[in-house]
Amino acid sequence: MKAIHVALACGLLFWVPLLGADPATWRPSHRLKVAVLAIGVPAYLAIGAGMLAEGRWMSPDHTLGDIRRGTAAMAIGGIALTLGGLLLVNQRDGRRRADRARRIAAATAREAAPRGTA
Numbered sequence: 862m863k864a865i866h867v868a869l870a871c872g873l874l875f876w877v878p879l880l881g882a883d884p885a886t887w888r889p890s891h892r893l894k895v896a897v898l899a900i901g902v903p904a905y906l907a908i909g910a911g912m913l914a915e916g917r918w919m920s921p922d923h924t925l926g927d928i929r930r931g932t933a934a935m936a937i938g939g940i941a942l943t944l945g946g947l948l949l950v951n952q953r954d955g956r957r958r959a960d961r962a963r964r965i966a967a968a969t970a971r972e973a974a975p976r977g978t979a
Contacts, residue, residue, distance in 0.1 A: 894950045895947060898947050902940055904939075912928060913929065
C-alpha cells in the first residue's frame with residue numbers, strides 16, 4: 862500500500878510543474894516540458910523490452926502470455942498517456958501565451974490612450 866502512495870507522490874511531483882499548477886515562481890520552459898514528456902516514450906519501451914526479455918524471472922507466478930499482454934498494455938497505455946500529456950501541455954502553454962499577449966495589448970492600449978484632464 863505504501864508503494865502506491867510513493868508512486869502517486871512521484872506522479873504529482875512530475876506533473877505539477879509541467880502543468881503550471883504550482884505556486885512556484887520558476888516554471889520550466891515549453892521546450893523543457895516537451896522534452897521531459899517525450900523521454901517517457903523510450904522509457905516505456907525500454908521497460909517493456911526488459912519485461913519481455915526477463916519476464917519469467919521478474920514474475921514467475923504469471924504465464925508468458927500474461928507478461929506479454931501486460932507489457933503491451935503498459936507500452937500502449939504509457940505512450941497514450943505521454944501523447945495526452947503533450948497535448949495538455951501544448952494547450953495550457955498556448956492559453957498562457959494568448960493571455961499574456963492580451964494583457965500586453967491592453968496595457969499598450971491604456972498607455973496610448975489620451976489622459977483625461979483634471
